[in-house]
Amino acid sequence: MEGRVHQVDDSHRVMTPQLDMPERLLLGPGPSNMHPRVRQALGMNEVGHLDPRFIGLMNESQELLRYVWQTDNRFTIPVSGTGSAAMEAALANCVEPGDVVLVGVNGYFGERLCDMASRYGANVRRLEKPWGETFDPEEIAIGLETHRPALLGLIHAETSTGALQPMTGIGKLCREFDCLLLLDTVTSLGGVPVFLDRWHVDISYSATQKCLSCPPGLAPLTLGDRALAKLNNRKLKVANWYLDMSLVGKYWGQERTYHHTAPINMNYALREALRLIAEEGLWDRWEKHTANAEMLWEGLADLGIGCHVEKEFRLPSLTTALVPDGVDSKGVCAFLLQNYNIEIAAGLGQLAGKVWRIGLMGFNSRAENVLLLLAALKKALETCG
Numbered sequence: 001m002e003g004r005v006h007q008v009d010d011s012h013r014v015m016t017p018q019l020d021m022p023e024r025l026l027l028g029p030g031p032s033n034m035h036p037r038v039r040q041a042l043g044m045n046e047v048g049h050l051d052p053r054f055i056g057l058m059n060e061s062q063e064l065l066r067y068v069w070q071t072d073n074r075f076t077i078p079v080s081g082t083g084s085a086a087m088e089a090a091l092a093n094c095v096e097p098g099d100v101v102l103v104g105v106n107g108y109f110g111e112r113l114c115d116m117a118s119r120y121g122a123n124v125r126r127l128e129k130p131w132g133e134t135f136d137p138e139e140i141a142i143g144l145e146t147h148r149p150a151l152l153g154l155i156h157a158e159t160s161t162g163a164l165q166p167m168t169g170i171g172k173l174c175r176e177f178d179c180l181l182l183l184d185t186v187t188s189l190g191g192v193p194v195f196l197d198r199w200h201v202d203i204s205y206s207a208t209q210k211c212l213s214c215p216p217g218l219a220p221l222t223l224g225d226r227a228l229a230k231l232n233n234r235k236l237k238v239a240n241w242y243l244d245m246s247l248v249g250k251y252w253g254q255e256r257t258y259h260h261t262a263p264i265n266m267n268y269a270l271r272e273a274l275r276l277i278a279e280e281g282l283w284d285r286w287e288k289h290t291a292n293a294e295m296l297w298e299g300l301a302d303l304g305i306g307c308h309v310e311k312e313f314r315l316p317s318l319t320t321a322l323v324p325d326g327v328d329s330k331g332v333c334a335f336l337l338q339n340y341n342i343e344i345a346a347g348l349g350q351l352a353g354k355v356w357r358i359g360l361m362g363f364n365s366r367a368e369n370v371l372l373l374l375a376a377l378k379k380a381l382e383t384c385g
């Protein structure tokens, strides 16, 4: 270098302390805490995104994702980004301008699907239900008959309401109406029974930071044959270069063509998280989530706190607990964080001020966490009630 020609502006050169984050127990709607083995995997040596060892890891993660989703879909990959990236990828690739897209809107994330689909030129139609309720097959059948959509979008586990959408019969109806079925499994994958192929789901996506016990940053996406046929027969290019799965698929498929640099260490984390699920076995994992959720519901009832969703449709990974009259819901959240390092969340949208959202997801779905939260909540109610 010739010399220091220009003077550097130091006005933004702040001297910050070394990072020191508190140890929180994340019992809100996500992120949840990562498993210690996932944290260990995150810190492993970096390799290149085309390194043979990394390619081996990619294949393993794809196979394990097929296991947790219960699908044989060849196109099953982790999209780089959070859940919304895979949500957007699902729509960007499988919707063409002018397509009628029918969305089940019974919470915040159904609204997000409508918004995203409209940005890709869809003719969006809504099937609405109050927040906390679910759709039955007859309602879906009427919706399909009335709107004749190219795609039906449903949220399996509505994180804003705590409702679990039953899936029996819906996929077959969609096939009868020649309609693609998209299912958001962000808050169900790895915590609640999901049988994509048995349910005839064509498109699904999820996120790492909920029941998979990873940090946020990757978003699994799977496309079945009917969805791939739609993608391959598009008249127009996918209107989003980064999320164009016909390009990204060449990196995750046989060609291994560079598209963008995969987040290497996050992929280590995901592989470890999936390995943990395979070791445990899906049924054991699902039953554990149900048992701990039931323990929470009983403990809440003992404190005089009800649940927003009817038991039959209640989501084990995320409970919406009704805020008792006269209690400051946000005050309780702040009290739990400040005094016990426990995060739960207040209600969203229509349920703001009415519920708390309590997550028992993946590694955090443990009896000791339920007992701790209930004891802390009792103290909080005594102070904030």
Ligand code: PLP
Pocket (backbone or CB within 6 Å): 029, 030, 082, 083, 084, 085, 087, 109, 155, 157, 158, 159, 160, 184, 186, 187, 207, 216
């Ligand atoms: N879908 C559902 C059901 C969710 O709960 C979330 C996030 O909480 C998303 C989509 C979006 O995921 P992300 O926040 O990771 O982008």
